[in-house]
Amino acid sequence: MTVAPPAALAPAAPAPGPARAPASSAAAARSRVRDLLRRAGVSLDSVIAADVLLVTSELVTNAIRHGGGLASFHVEITDDALLLSVADANPNPPLSRTGTPDRPGGYGWPLVQRLADRVDVRSHGGGKTISAELRLA
Numbered sequence: 477m478t479v480a481p482p483a484a485l486a487p488a489a490p491a492p493g494p495a496r497a498p499a500s501s502a503a504a505a506r507s508r509v510r511d512l513l514r515r516a517g518v519s520l521d522s523v524i525a526a527d528v529l530l531v532t533s534e535l536v537t538n539a540i541r542h543g544g545g546l547a548s549f550h551v552e553i554t555d556d557a558l559l560l561s562v563a564d565a566n567p568n569p570p571l572s573r574t575g576t577p578d579r580p581g582g583y584g585w586p587l588v589q590r591l592a593d594r595v596d597v598r599s600h601g602g603g604k605t606i607s608a609e610l611r612l613a
Contacts, residue, residue: 502536509551516553527591528558528610534584539564556613565603
């Protein structure tokens, strides 16, 4: 990870706090995560930032595509980790599958599980919430 030295950070930048408002798309979610990483001094050119943005994109896209829509999106940085939670309307957990010529895909969920340090899937009355933790150091 590349972290900007304290002197390189803008002095008026607010402390990185949670982003709780619902994102309307994977692009909007990635934008919020990029802003949070930038405020925390994480280089957007780092492998860590790329991994965080990929996990964000996969979870939000899957909520929209397979989960009946994005119900909530939450991201925050605590200590040396980024915590990401995505909720949707489908209570069923994600399934790993192998793509076929007729039905390509199936790579996102295994990628999320491999890139995140911790992944938790919790079903509830209104669907499910998937939480992922990724170390920033």
